[in-house]
Amino acid sequence: MKRILVLGAGLSASSMIKYLLDHAEDNDWKVIVADQSKALAKNKIAGHNRGEALFFDVFDRELRTRLISSVDVVISMLPARFHYLVAQQCIESGKHMITASYISDDIRNLNNAALEKDVLLLNEMGVDPGIDHMSAMQVIDRIRNSGGKITAFESSTGGLVAPEHDNNPWNYKFTWNPRNVVVAGQGVSKFLHNGQLKYIPYHKLFSRTETVDILDYGKFEIYPNRDSLKYKNIYCLDDVKTLFRGTIRRPGYSKAWNIFVQLGMTDDSYFIDCEGLTYREFTNSFLEYRKNIPLEQKLADYIHEDLESEIMQKLTWTGIFERKLIGLKRATPAQILQHLVESKWKLGKEERDMIIMQHKFEYTYDDMEKEIKSTMVVKGDDPVHTAMSITVGIPVAIAAKLLLQGRIKVRGAQLPVVKDIYEPIMKELAGYGIRFVEEESMVGEVVN
Amino acid sequence: MKRILVLGAGLSASSMIKYLLDHAEDNDWKVIVADQSKALAKNKIAGHNRGEALFFDVFDRELRTRLISSVDVVISMLPARFHYLVAQQCIESGKHMITASYISDDIRNLNNAALEKDVLLLNEMGVDPGIDHMSAMQVIDRIRNSGGKITAFESSTGGLVAPEHDNNPWNYKFTWNPRNVVVAGQGVSKFLHNGQLKYIPYHKLFSRTETVDILDYGKFEIYPNRDSLKYKNIYCLDDVKTLFRGTIRRPGYSKAWNIFVQLGMTDDSYFIDCEGLTYREFTNSFLEYRKNIPLEQKLADYIHEDLESEIMQKLTWTGIFERKLIGLKRATPAQILQHLVESKWKLGKEERDMIIMQHKFEYTYDDMEKEIKSTMVVKGDDPVHTAMSITVGIPVAIAAKLLLQGRIKVRGAQLPVVKDIYEPIMKELAGYGIRFVEEESMVGEVVN
Numbered sequence: 001m002k003r004i005l006v007l008g009a010g011l012s013a014s015s016m017i018k019y020l021l022d023h024a025e026d027n028d029w030k031v032i033v034a035d036q037s038k039a040l041a042k043n044k045i046a047g048h049n050r051g052e053a054l055f056f057d058v059f060d061r062e063l064r065t066r067l068i069s070s071v072d073v074v075i076s077m078l079p080a081r082f083h084y085l086v087a088q089q090c091i092e093s094g095k096h097m098i099t100a101s102y103i104s105d106d107i108r109n110l111n112n113a114a115l116e117k118d119v120l121l122l123n124e125m126g127v128d129p130g131i132d133h134m135s136a137m138q139v140i141d142r143i144r145n146s147g148g149k150i151t152a153f154e155s156s157t158g159g160l161v162a163p164e165h166d167n168n169p170w171n172y173k174f175t176w177n178p179r180n181v182v183v184a185g186q187g188v189s190k191f192l193h194n195g196q197l198k199y200i201p202y203h204k205l206f207s208r209t210e211t212v213d214i215l216d217y218g219k220f221e222i223y224p225n226r227d228s229l230k231y232k233n234i235y236c237l238d239d240v241k242t243l244f245r246g247t248i249r250r251p252g253y254s255k256a257w258n259i260f261v262q263l264g265m266t267d268d269s270y271f272i273d274c275e276g277l278t279y280r281e282f283t284n285s286f287l288e289y290r291k292n293i294p295l296e297q298k299l300a301d302y303i304h305e306d307l308e309s310e311i312m313q314k315l316t317w318t319g320i321f322e323r324k325l326i327g328l329k330r331a332t333p334a335q336i337l338q339h340l341v342e343s344k345w346k347l348g349k350e351e352r353d354m355i356i357m358q359h360k361f362e363y364t365y366d367d368m369e370k371e372i373k374s375t376m377v378v379k380g381d382d383p384v385h386t387a388m389s390i391t392v393g394i395p396v397a398i399a400a401k402l403l404l405q406g407r408i409k410v411r412g413a414q415l416p417v418v419k420d421i422y423e424p425i426m427k428e429l430a431g432y433g434i435r436f437v438e439e440e441s442m443v444g445e446v447v448n
Numbered sequence: 449m450k451r452i453l454v455l456g457a458g459l460s461a462s463s464m465i466k467y468l469l470d471h472a473e474d475n476d477w478k479v480i481v482a483d484q485s486k487a488l489a490k491n492k493i494a495g496h497n498r499g500e501a502l503f504f505d506v507f508d509r510e511l512r513t514r515l516i517s518s519v520d521v522v523i524s525m526l527p528a529r530f531h532y533l534v535a536q537q538c539i540e541s542g543k544h545m546i547t548a549s550y551i552s553d554d555i556r557n558l559n560n561a562a563l564e565k566d567v568l569l570l571n572e573m574g575v576d577p578g579i580d581h582m583s584a585m586q587v588i589d590r591i592r593n594s595g596g597k598i599t600a601f602e603s604s605t606g607g608l609v610a611p612e613h614d615n616n617p618w619n620y621k622f623t624w625n626p627r628n629v630v631v632a633g634q635g636v637s638k639f640l641h642n643g644q645l646k647y648i649p650y651h652k653l654f655s656r657t658e659t660v661d662i663l664d665y666g667k668f669e670i671y672p673n674r675d676s677l678k679y680k681n682i683y684c685l686d687d688v689k690t691l692f693r694g695t696i697r698r699p700g701y702s703k704a705w706n707i708f709v710q711l712g713m714t715d716d717s718y719f720i721d722c723e724g725l726t727y728r729e730f731t732n733s734f735l736e737y738r739k740n741i742p743l744e745q746k747l748a749d750y751i752h753e754d755l756e757s758e759i760m761q762k763l764t765w766t767g768i769f770e771r772k773l774i775g776l777k778r779a780t781p782a783q784i785l786q787h788l789v790e791s792k793w794k795l796g797k798e799e800r801d802m803i804i805m806q807h808k809f810e811y812t813y814d815d816m817e818k819e820i821k822s823t824m825v826v827k828g829d830d831p832v833h834t835a836m837s838i839t840v841g842i843p844v845a846i847a848a849k850l851l852l853q854g855r856i857k858v859r860g861a862q863l864p865v866v867k868d869i870y871e872p873i874m875k876e877l878a879g880y881g882i883r884f885v886e887e888e889s890m891v892g893e894v895v896n
Contacts, residue, residue, distance in 0.1 A: 201712030203651035264649030289641040
């Protein structure tokens, strides 16, 4: 019997654990789920005879060693900063590790040690990063193998609310870590456009969007997503002239969110004393003092919009003008804003999320310029098995299965950009509704 | 004979060392100037029989101990991060220390140790911080003692070029550390306006200026200078409704500098590989790709200005459009921009700088609302004894004299906000042309 250890039983682990339990009997697996909350782990196991729930504390060295030594593969769904601790133990004990997180330099540096111990440290095995790599490399390798030369690669992803539950003026709800959404894009965003390096400072990010149609889901907008340049090496796109990663939202989101950015309400670098402070006062602290002018009018003037404009309606809807106590003691502007929008952008119990991913490849082939768009749309099943949980968890689970079945043979610190990994996984993902639709055309004109 | 140790013989120490040597004979002093470059120290002594030049390395503990133990007072003109090392030794050896830098928490925490050893650690003894504290407290104490209640305090300072050498489109030249000017205002600026806390994010700072007339020097503009709120405690301004610190520039400077900020060219958080890169390409990396549109036109369009506008002339004058190699290997945008403007905003050999400081106090007295403006304008004597060197160095030197003469009796970690310190110093500063002109009026109307 093979033993799988899942560290962390949070929301993101739900679909993954279900997959493992569903396949446990056929493969003769034991699935051990270990969490800080044994109750949560037990809840995920749901009484399955192949499952076992345990308490886990990542800082307990003895427990860490004992648990990891007793299994065949470790899936770490812990916060990313703990993966290195787990990876070190995995190498010491000669066990494989899979995570859905970005590879860190520390883990990259374990490559040789992992190879020596015949261990695979498989990183970025979720959706973004994860499915993005696999689905992109599938097309990239196909174009290359047929003699094409890739000149442009653009790839965007968005965690959104499903259209049937899209019922607020922002056309957005939190489907994942709200904090990441509130501070998204802080720092500088970098990409390559027709051979030119481009840098966009945070305060200009949400005004540099472009609008696209995606399949028959209607219009979306895309803003740049941090450092796109690193994908040049990961995908070996040496000759590419355009390289862009983006985040997908519904049209209008960025223009309205940009007002928060412009005002300074997403700043996470200093603390405000919030006792006795209302959201209205919080908002007012970012606008000039003007005698006898209501706050709403001040803001409308500041952004050169009418009081009744769409953007003012979005802003008003969040509650930033309300004379309601914030209810925090001391918080950064970003924390205060998150606290406010968390209650508004909440996905209801019966509501479903939706993940969209779209790649665009431009390539030359026989002196022709061609374009392929490859698009995935996944909707959640229910409040537990959300699109996010499915697309993060199923690839991880399949990777574990293939690894235990001896069908993934690469070792060392890896990303799923090699064919031996992405091909079988992409094939099986299709069975779970995670599939890409391709549209091929001559550049600038959709023919299919 | 009393012995004074000056650590650091850079530009900012010139006027201070001259003052000490000029007063050495009368007071029976020995002035020991110690620097990493003994030649520089020697140059500042200029053969004076009361002076002595020594080599100094702040990291040489033995040398530090020996030098500090052998004197009566230490003036540290070292970079601010080294003051703590010096202060620790001063306390150990029971010697006084004076610096022109902002007090650090570390030094503030030495207060009790200093009191025990009967030592004065006198910080913020230059111009800003320094003269600002002394001149403000002089007026604040006077208003209070006459029964007035201060409701508003605004204070601004600018290091500028003297009008007779003000001959570039920015009406600005570097007169101090260029790096501080390039990254000025990064983070958030905070102030109080009519009882309301106001926060301005960096990317809005240079569009939140106000224009003022200063004496008969013409028009200036003022932008907020970081955290104004801390002056509430320092000056005990408990009832103040408006509290604002600003930086003074000539009109138009901020609007043009703001373009660099908006583009992201003052970002100091990431590195660009500059090899083979021209300033034109650098500038282009912050603007959208547009086929066949010249860079100048793209920028003009971006900022909604005419190609021939004043602001475009300022920007063009800096050289940001030039097809000239940057000549650095790897640098942040801020470092690249500094490298460019350093060659343009250079104060010529025969040119003089000018420092302007203006306080505005609003107060109530017998139900009347009154206002006092207190203004200092100091021009440099020559390229060595600049206004900056004079206003930083002379207060430090006078403080050392008064301390050695037993006329400053406070001990512990101090700022020059107490009458025993500021009164004699302000009196003597007037003799060096460092004096404040007062304009008193009823609020809103200048009568004097």
